[in-house]
Amino acid sequence: MDRQGQIINPSEDPHLPQEKVLKFYRSMTLLNTMDRILYESQRQGRISFYMTNYGEEGTHVGSAAALDNTDLVFGQYREAGVLMYRDYPLELFMAQCYGNVSDLGKGRQMPVHYGCRERHFVTISSPLATQIPQAVGAAYAAKRANANRVVICYFGEGAASEGDAHAGFNFAATLECPIIFFCRNNGYAISTPTSEQYRGDGIAARGPGYGIMSIRVDGNDVFAVYNATKEARRRAVAENQPFLIEAMTYRIGHHSTSDDSSAYRSVDEVNYWDKQDHPISRLRHYLQSRGWWDDEQEKAWRKQSRKKVMEAFEQAERKPKPSPSLLFSDVYQEMPAQLRKQQEALARHLQTYGEHYPLDHFEK
């Protein structure tokens, strides 16, 4: 697809049915709406932190759509669109950000550190690239289990500089693991541009150094991402070898709510990508030119998606936080005696000093 949503090479058109492509579009735009509302909610002090996915929605949805629902996903932190595509409910996105009683993660992590066992999305952790060797191990186990399952591992071009990335790539190749390494090259690691991150030809060029088949795609072309991931998946399972996809995209938003990117890049640069090469508008052009979408549907969908997000948001705000006793569980599978004593000590402490703690907002 070019920037106007026209197929460039008809032989590469995946010919996806209307319903599927509409699902792409709805996932990407719903994510975008949720991002804007949750970003703003952090500015208002309602949640403590947030990271947006602006500009990278195509990399998430294109790749997620090419996988089986049971393929295991290891992400970094900017892949919420994968969960969105797998129909993770807004209620649960919000629950995690608010750390309320409905949060599957029991309120322990900062916002956007999603996880979902049911949807095969391994819980996010903040340290970078730690997921890479882990994903490789999971792929090896899947191979041994004859699961016909692939593992996909997402990371940014910055994380690819970590030692763990080198370890992961090399293990995947030598141990012949059915894994897709998906690098979101979005131009920045916080303030660090790619020119300061590497001097070689991006991340894709490293793959062959490890014996890994690699491809670079236009990350803002959701069909290109889809095609590459689909083929990588097919071959990874059939041949038990790793594949590396480097999706070129752009981080339109700030790194997080703690970052103001005007300190290190021009508004003009950001606007260029926002206006000239955005995965959502490219897909919309495609949909409109096929008569699968029009301005009225756009208007109606925007209203509907905004409403859905706001409803989930309001509900999430009202829910209490989990019981403080959950501070102590899941450190190990079984609770050690010393830890139980600490849990009891806190309970006793709160009996005497409870007025100094925000107990009203927590379950008992």
Next chain:
Amino acid sequence: MAAFAATAGGLLRLRAAGSEGQWRRLRGAGLLRGLLQPESATGVAAQRRRVAHFTFQPDPEPREYGQTQKMNLFQAITSALDNSLAKDPTAVIFGEDVAFGGVFRCTVGLRDKYGKDRVFNTPLCEQGIVGFGIGIAVTGATAIAEIQFADYIFPAFDQIVNEAAKYRYRSGDLFNCGSLTIRAPWGCVGHGALYHSQSPEAFFAHCPGIKVVVPRSPFQAKGLLLSCIEDKNPCIFFEPKILYRAAVEQVPVEPYNVPLSQAEVIQEGSDVTLVAWGTQVHVIREVAAMAQEKLGVSCEVIDLRTILPWDVDTVCKSVIKTGRLLISHEAPLTGGFASEISSTVQEECFLNLEAPISRVCGYDTPFPHIFEPFYIPDKWKCYDALRKMINY
């Protein structure tokens, strides 16, 4: 690394975060104002940023170091780095995102002032940052490495423990990396959760050959950091991130030193010795005031300042006088540095002790997000432990 700036009291100015074309018109603020009740109506007021668990107490303006300027913690750090690069032409500062000023603004202005070969970004790789820094130091040049959060120092653990700490010893003093200093933001910040709140000093305390330092304030930070940079041994300097903006006091503009391996008695007392470092010093200071007011108990408050090698004499001298010791840190109880202090003090001062030594620390769990108010060793927990010690 996923990063955020400690926002205690100050939001970073927001430029248009930008969102795709026509969708941009649905600006978040309008959405929320239009559709939500004001916060008080829904009773979610307490979900706003909480009041901090401590109150920063500035020290009196120092008189002996010349002209002073009002600085917060990150500005004091910048000042120390500025002084270092001015004095020492071999000194360089490097790490992730330091070029534009750093995620906590500690290096603002330094690249412009000293040049891009002296203040520069590295690729995203902690093991590389520290290894690279060791190499600089081996040639005798001064290396000031930044790790973006102490929580992310662990990939560099091998370089620190197996290399930096052992360089001089293993080479029979043929080689050393004494001119290496590693700086990292440290400690709880209100919402940092597992990976933006850690206090890992205990891991490094177990490693002879390095020094580990934690300041409680801007004045202390500048003097201690300068001492670390000038010290002939590799040093790790942990900066309490919750204090970056919140701690403000008068700090000398010129360089000065605060000595390493010397604890400071910041308040004298006769009944109980309280020991802490970093942010927690301000918590125990308040506990001392509470103890005086509510219990008529006089506390001696000690800021340990250097974790390794630590000032055994000052702490023991105090415990010999008071007979009671309470140590407090955010890091988990088991294997936390309070264990080392407790063990040594009972060896040295056994017959002086009137009560078992008390440790008020984080629980033996990872650092939780939503449960932070319950997790931290706040003034109520410290006060309660003190009360029990007095009544022992």
